[in-house]
Amino acid sequence: MARITYIEHNGTEHVVDVKAGLSVMEGAVKNNIAGIDADCGGACACATCHVFVDEAWLDQVGSRSTMEESMLGFAQGVEENSRLCCQIKVSDTLNGLIVRMPESQR
Ligand code: FES
Numbered sequence: 062m063a064r065i066t067y068i069e070h071n072g073t074e075h076v077v078d079v080k081a082g083l084s085v086m087e088g089a090v091k092n093n094i095a096g097i098d099a100d101c102g103g104a105c106a107c108a109t110c111h112v113f114v115d116e117a118w119l120d121q122v123g124s125r126s127t128m129e130e131s132m133l134g135f136a137q138g139v140e141e142n143s144r145l146c147c148q149i150k151v152s153d154t155l156n157g158l159i160v161r162m163p164e165s166q167r
Contacts, residue, residue: 062078062079062080062081062153062156063078063079063081063151063152063153063154063155063156063157063158064076064077064078064079064156064157064158065077065078065079065085065088065151065155065158065159065160066157066158066159066160067088067089067094067096067097067112067160067161067162068159068160068161068162069094069095069096069162069167070096070161070162070163070164070166070167071167073095075089075092075094077092077094079091079151080151081151081152081153082150082151082152083150083151084103084146084147084148084149084150084151085112085146085147085149085150085151085155085158085160086099086103086110086145086146086147086149087103087147088151089110089146095167096162096166096167097109097110097112097146097162097166098110098166099147101147103147104147105126105128105129105132105145105147105148106132107132108132108133108135108136108145109166110145110146110147111133111136111137111139111143111144111145111146111162111163111165111166112143112144112145112146112160112161112162112163113140113142113143113144113160113161113162113163114142114143114144114149114158114159114160115142115158115159115160115161116142117159118155118157118158118159119142121154121155121158122144122149122155122158123149125144125145125148126148129144129145129148132145133145136163136165137163137164137165138163138164138165143163144160146160
């Protein structure tokens with residue numbers, strides 16, 4: 062279980078507990094958090110689960126896969142800390158994770 066803070070582009074914060082084994086995207090969708098549409102259901106094929114990972118957590122979430130990297134090419138406003146959160150698996154070590162949603166996902 063990991064407590065994850067999702068921050069919408071308008072600043073609204075959602076703090077939820079997400080079961081280990083789910084993706085960060087699934088944690089958002091299960092809790093009806095706005096800003097993560099996840100149109101492809103987690104197949105790394107839509108880029109509507111784009112988030113900015115808080116700098117303090119970049120090492121813990123790991124790096125982008127080649128497929129994720131190319132899919133991010135379709136997202137707007139991509140930064141160094143951009144990730145597709147369907148590709149981040151939740152584990153206990155991510156307890157406290159903070160992600161922010163981009164302006165394009167409201
Ligand atoms: Fe579609 Fe993540 S849900 S790329």
